[in-house]
Amino acid sequence: MTVELARQRIVVTGGTGFLGRALCAGLHQRGCEMLAVPTHQDYDLLDAQAVERLFADFRPQVIFHLAAQVGGIGANQREPGRFFYENLQMGLNLIEASRRHGIEKFLQVGTVCAYPKFTPVPFREDDLWNGYPEETNAPYGIAKKALLVMLQSYRQQYGLNGVFVLPVNLFGPGDNYDPTSSHVIPALIRKCVEAQRSGAPEIVVWGTGSASREFLYVHDCAEGLIRAAEQYSSPEPVNLGSGQEISIRELVTLIVKLTGYQGQVVWDTSRPDGQPRRSLDTSRAFESFGFRAQTSLLDGLRITIQDYLAGN
Numbered sequence: 001m002t003v004e005l006a007r008q009r010i011v012v013t014g015g016t017g018f019l020g021r022a023l024c025a026g027l028h029q030r031g032c033e034m035l036a037v038p039t040h041q042d043y044d045l046l047d048a049q050a051v052e053r054l055f056a057d058f059r060p061q062v063i064f065h066l067a068a069q070v071g072g073i074g075a076n077q078r079e080p081g082r083f084f085y086e087n088l089q090m091g092l093n094l095i096e097a098s099r100r101h102g103i104e105k106f107l108q109v110g111t112v113c114a115y116p117k118f119t120p121v122p123f124r125e126d127d128l129w130n131g132y133p134e135e136t137n138a139p140y141g142i143a144k145k146a147l148l149v150m151l152q153s154y155r156q157q158y159g160l161n162g163v164f165v166l167p168v169n170l171f172g173p174g175d176n177y178d179p180t181s182s183h184v185i186p187a188l189i190r191k192c193v194e195a196q197r198s199g200a201p202e203i204v205v206w207g208t209g210s211a212s213r214e215f216l217y218v219h220d221c222a223e224g225l226i227r228a229a230e231q232y233s234s235p236e237p238v239n240l241g242s243g244q245e246i247s248i249r250e251l252v253t254l255i256v257k258l259t260g261y262q263g264q265v266v267w268d269t270s271r272p273d274g275q276p277r278r279s280l281d282t283s284r285a286f287e288s289f290g291f292r293a294q295t296s297l298l299d300g301l302r303i304t305i306q307d308y309l310a311g312n
């Protein structure tokens with residue numbers, strides 16, 4: 001059954017965040033005018049009463065649940081308890097309220113961090129439960145994965161149409177450049193630009209560079225979420241990715257070149273690499289709702305670096 005989003009009252013949680021802003025732009029382009037973006041300040045989703053108020057105020061028919069505590073390896077290592085509790089609790093409150101209010105569609109944004117540490121590449125959705133996630137981001141990944149089970153059991157028992165989408169690492173304009181919580185691409189862009197400006201002879205990068213990652217441009221991800229909300233109604237999780245794997249070493253080389261940084265790169269091998277390899281099998285998203293990423297890593301990086309330079 002296809003959901004015609006332009007006719008629905010839609011709530012986007014986390015709509016002020018990096019992915020949330022791209023999603024709201026995509027929904028506006030689809031003609032969705034009944035779109036509400038409750039802020040963290042007005043509706044703390046950790047509080048079940050605030051969630052109840054959100055339902056009373058907006059009477060949503062479709063919810064995109066993006067609100068989360070997210071961060072790079074360092075932030076996950078510093079605050080694993082908070083990452084576990086808050087990501088789980090927000091989902092518990094919202095999914096339970098969605099059941100009680102009988103909404104049409106609930107889309108939970110998951111994460112590639114839910115996959116086992118040594119998943120065969122490319123990661124297939126069927127491998128999600130075949131092992132424990134990489135330790136540095138396991139609490140975050142497992143909290144999200146528990147919400148997949150909640151949605152599956154609520155579908156079975158109550159008929160709630162909840163879907164679970166797993167995006168790979170995102171990048172693009174408007175990312176978080178705060179060095180205490182940023183992900184690898186914005187962290188590297190900032191490091192290179194600042195080092196270039198100050199004439200620093202070297203930058204230090206975490207790990208060995210041997211780990212690999214896959215990156216999805218944030219506006220492509222938004223398009224995938226919209227298509228999933230419109231066309232995907234299966235209890236099975238679905239990956240969203242670009243299908244392009246790159247080593248961190250190659251990524252650093254690329255960002256150094258694109259930012260024009262002239263100094264040396266020093267690898268701090270006392271720091272963790274994180275998951276050894278990450279790359280998704282994206283065939284389910286293509287077969288189910290025709291999603292393919294449109295923006296190459298190179299094009300997306302050029303836009304992102306321009307965006308950073310324009311604001312800093």
Ligand SMILES: NC(=O)c1ccc[n+]([C@@H]2O[C@H](COP(=O)([O-])OP(=O)(O)OC[C@H]3O[C@@H](n4cnc5c(N)ncnc54)[C@H](OP(=O)(O)O)[C@@H]3O)[C@@H](O)[C@H]2O)c1
Pocket residue numbers: 013014015016017018019020039040041043044045046065066067068069070090109110111112166167168169170171176183
């Ligand atoms: N970024 C990635 O690479 C990536 C990859 C895969 C999946 N994801 C998923 O995509 C989603 C969005 O990530 P993002 O990178 O856009 O994160 P983000 O920029 O940090 O945005 C998170 C949003 O959640 C809100 N929020 C946090 N705690 C809240 C609470 N207790 N109540 C209400 N709102 C709360 C934040 O509001 P405030 O800022 O006002 O606190 C913010 O709007 C997350 O579910 C994340 O797990 C992200």
